[in-house]
Amino acid sequence: MTYLKEILSKFDGIIAIFFLVAILLPYENLYSQEEEEDTLKYQIEELVITGSRYMKKIIDIPYSVYRVDVKELNFGRKISAKDVLADVPGLFLQSRFGNHDIRISLRGYGTRSSSGIRGVRILHDGIPVTETDGETVIDVVDFTSLGGVEVVKGNMSFLYSSSPGGVINFLSDFSFNESFITSTNQAGKFGFRQNGFKAGVKTDHFRAFISYSYRNIFGYRKHSEEYTHLLNSLFQGYLGTRTSFDILINYVNGLNRLPGSLTETEFNSDPFKAQDLAVSQDYRRITAKGQGGIRIKTFWGKAENNELEFTLYGGVKDLEKTDDTYYTISTRYSLGGYLRFTNKSYLDVHYNEFTIGIDAANQNGPLTEFNNINGKKDLTIQNQYQNVSNNVGVYFQDQLSIFPDKMDIYIAGRYDIIKYSKTALQFNGMIDTTRLFAKFTPKVALNYKLLPSLSVYTSYSLGFDAPILSELENITRVGPLLTPNLEPAKSYNYELGVKGNFINKESEIMRKVFFEITLFNYRIIDDIIPYTINNATYFRTASKTNRFGIEFGLMTEPLDRVELTVNYVFTNFKYIDYTTNVITPSGTFFYNFSDNYMPSFPQHILNIIFNYEWYITKNLNGLLQFDCDYISKMFVDDANSKSTNGYFYANPLFGINIYYNKLNFLAYIGINNIFDKRYVGYININDYWGRYYNVGEPRNIYGGLNIKYSL
Numbered sequence: 001m002t003y004l005k006e007i008l009s010k011f012d013g014i015i016a017i018f019f020l021v022a023i024l025l026p027y028e029n030l031y032s033q034e035e036e037e038d039t040l041k042y043q044i045e046e047l048v049i050t051g052s053r054y055m056k057k058i059i060d061i062p063y064s065v066y067r068v069d070v071k072e073l074n075f076g077r078k079i080s081a082k083d084v085l086a087d088v089p090g091l092f093l094q095s096r097f098g099n100h101d102i103r104i105s106l107r108g109y110g111t112r113s114s115s116g117i118r119g120v121r122i123l124h125d126g127i128p129v130t131e132t133d134g135e136t137v138i139d140v141v142d143f144t145s146l147g148g149v150e151v152v153k154g155n156m157s158f159l160y161s162s163s164p165g166g167v168i169n170f171l172s173d174f175s176f177n178e179s180f181i182t183s184t185n186q187a188g189k190f191g192f193r194q195n196g197f198k199a200g201v202k203t204d205h206f207r208a209f210i211s212y213s214y215r216n217i218f219g220y221r222k223h224s225e226e227y228t229h230l231l232n233s234l235f236q237g238y239l240g241t242r243t244s245f246d247i248l249i250n251y252v253n254g255l256n257r258l259p260g261s262l263t264e265t266e267f268n269s270d271p272f273k274a275q276d277l278a279v280s281q282d283y284r285r286i287t288a289k290g291q292g293g294i295r296i297k298t299f300w301g302k303a304e305n306n307e308l309e310f311t312l313y314g315g316v317k318d319l320e321k322t323d324d325t326y327y328t329i330s331t332r333y334s335l336g337g338y339l340r341f342t343n344k345s346y347l348d349v350h351y352n353e354f355t356i357g358i359d360a361a362n363q364n365g366p367l368t369e370f371n372n373i374n375g376k377k378d379l380t381i382q383n384q385y386q387n388v389s390n391n392v393g394v395y396f397q398d399q400l401s402i403f404p405d406k407m408d409i410y411i412a413g414r415y416d417i418i419k420y421s422k423t424a425l426q427f428n429g430m431i432d433t434t435r436l437f438a439k440f441t442p443k444v445a446l447n448y449k450l451l452p453s454l455s456v457y458t459s460y461s462l463g464f465d466a467p468i469l470s471e472l473e474n475i476t477r478v479g480p481l482l483t484p485n486l487e488p489a490k491s492y493n494y495e496l497g498v499k500g501n502f503i504n505k506e507s508e509i510m511r512k513v514f515f516e517i518t519l520f521n522y523r524i525i526d527d528i529i530p531y532t533i534n535n536a537t538y539f540r541t542a543s544k545t546n547r548f549g550i551e552f553g554l555m556t557e558p559l560d561r562v563e564l565t566v567n568y569v570f571t572n573f574k575y576i577d578y579t580t581n582v583i584t585p586s587g588t589f590f591y592n593f594s595d596n597y598m599p600s601f602p603q604h605i606l607n608i609i610f611n612y613e614w615y616i617t618k619n620l621n622g623l624l625q626f627d628c629d630y631i632s633k634m635f636v637d638d639a640n641s642k643s644t645n646g647y648f649y650a651n652p653l654f655g656i657n658i659y660y661n662k663l664n665f666l667a668y669i670g671i672n673n674i675f676d677k678r679y680v681g682y683i684n685i686n687d688y689w690g691r692y693y694n695v696g697e698p699r700n701i702y703g704g705l706n707i708k709y710s711l
Contacts, residue, residue, distance in 0.1 A: 050150040050169040062447035062457035068149040075655040078143035089553035089567035094682040109165025114537040121163035132363035133389040133468040134162035140250040145211035147173030155463040155493040157441040158412045164463035179711035188702025191218030206237040223274035228254035243298040258283040261684040261691040271695035282375025291315030305344040312337040326369040327377040336361030351401040364388040384425040413442040439464040454500035463491035491524045512557040522547040531686035542578035563611040573598040600683040604632040622656040636692040647679035664708040672700040
């Protein structure tokens with residue numbers, strides 16, 4: 001507690017400095033969103049939908065929301081989520097096997113995942129990519145066709161299921177003003193090739209977008225090649241002036257091979273090798289997934305102050321995967337939907353926004369396991385199950401203006417019911433075991449505007465992080481099919497922040513300043529902790545953990561066409577009460593990990609980006625960028641017995657934009673990890689054999705050419 005008070009006192013000083021700067025700036029030179037006509041956009045001015053499930057200004061949302069704008073997505077390589085999200089303050093990404101299996105961590109949530117994403121809700125154009133039980137593999141998002149990404153940081157359990165860490169919404173490039181067709185082409189080292197197209201049609205009655213891409217990579221590690229076909233489409237029609245309907249269809253088909261994690265000795269000898277067993281047993285995943293959805297949104301009332309939204313979505317996913325023991329074939333059928341009503345009105349002079357909604361989703365399908373014999377499927381079925389996941393959630397939120405245009409109070413809550421069943425279909429007959437989790441997660445927050453472009457906010461909330469279905473599987477496969485002692489993690493979350501955007505049109509220097517500082521402190525009960533035995537990951541719980549952190553983001557325009565961004569994150573994630581039995585090669589032992597640091601999350605993350613937007617004529621311009629990151633050391637296990645070294649890497653980029661009549665040529669060349677640093681890019685936490693290490697990307701040159709024709 002003394003440590004926390006010391007940090008808080010320092011943090012209060014930082015806030016005071018920013019407030020002083022804001023007050024001393026000439027008020028007539030401070031412009032809100034409506035007054036600023038500059039074409040360069042800043043997050044604080046953006047309208048977003050993810051943070052509140054309806055359109056709202058970021059300055060009015062009492063928690064941390066970040067938008068990656070299309071301007072930032074035009075240039076650069078687009079293989080994975082790391083290529084588009086690496087510069088979001090507070091977001092930490094690790095690539096498990098080089099090109100795929102990105103671990104996304106927000107304030108420590110997501111760190112427990114060894115495959116896919118946990119604790120962070122992922123959406124694509126508002127449709128859940130996260131499956132019903134809370135597991136996410138980002139496989140349906142075409143990163144070459146994005147128009148933006150909205151990132152909500154912090155506990156969102158009061159608004160979305162499976163989201164104690166936050167929500168990420170990938171948005172297709174749907175804001176075009178005229179019809180177009182674009183050819184997208186990228187190539188680079190290690191056999192990287194990505195080709196495709198995207199096209200948009202706009203009329204007075206509808207807007208349509210479609211994209212297709214094919215990606216092939218040999219991989220910088222042995223046995224890490226992959227290929228992917230991706231198709232995304234979005235149609236929006238208008239029924240009068242107040243009603244719209246969207247149709248979304250996505251399809252992905254691909255294969256990726258997995259090289260496995262390495263021991264320290266193997267890593268130091270050859271960090272790019274694969275596990276011998278990964279090669280002999282041909283670890284791989286083959287995925288085919290189709291998903292579609294329809295959304296209807298309508299407004300009514302004199303000022304269109306009532307809004308109703310209905311969304312229905314469904315999909316089918318076929319997956320084949322191999323590990324050291326099994327060749328697994330599974331099919332998942334999913335169906336879900338949500339209904340939301342929002343009313344905007346005045347209570348006397350106090351503006352009020354009230355929302356109520358319901359989400360429901362079901363996922364089911366068979367899973368069959370065969371023996372894996374050198375990457376081939378044996379003929380005899382070893383295990384067969386029917387897996388079912390159900391989730392129903394009801395939520396409300398109300399934002400009331402206490403002092404008009406100054407202070408708002410925000411009250412929200414959600415009640416979730418999650419039900420899993422795993423039914424054995426072979427040997428034991430129809431033995432059905434069921435787990436049921438239910439929880440109400442409220443939130444209360446205050447947002448106070450010191451100036452139209454400067455706000456301070458604070459919140460307190462409860463979080464709910466249920467284990468996913470695969471995390472409940474019993475390690476021995478004997479007795480209950482779903483582990484009875486793994487319970488949801490419950491969190492008590494406090495957050496304090498300040499954000500602002502200052503624009504001084506007449507100044508020659510520091511014309512624009514955007515900043516956000518957020519302090520958070522989470523106390524978590526029954527935190528879910530992973531451990532790995534023979535390449536299979538299992539889970540146990542820590543009685544209490546505490547996650548304290550500070551996120552700082554600053555974007556400035558020190559000179560004309562020069563943009564400087566500095567992001568810094570400090571974390572202090574520790575176990576408070578954690579004793580457990582640990583299985584080791586030498587036997588099973590009792591350990592006390594209390595007061596140890598959580599593994600696989602650095603204490604310090606620093607990101608600096610320098611952008612120069614060069615300009616010759618309106619038909620010839622471009623971008624020069626230097627992006628560098630520092631990541632401090634990380635522990636690899638709960639015992640804090642070993643740690644990785646801190647590392648620094650830098651990524652320069654040069655791009656050019658040429659306009660000729662209706663044609664636009666956008667070309668770029670970049671180098672990732674230009675100094676060719678060797679570092680651990682992903683940690684396999686608590687591995688039985690000490691296979692903790694996966695190397696990060698070595699120096700990698702790439703280039704791209706997009707050709708756009710406006711119709």
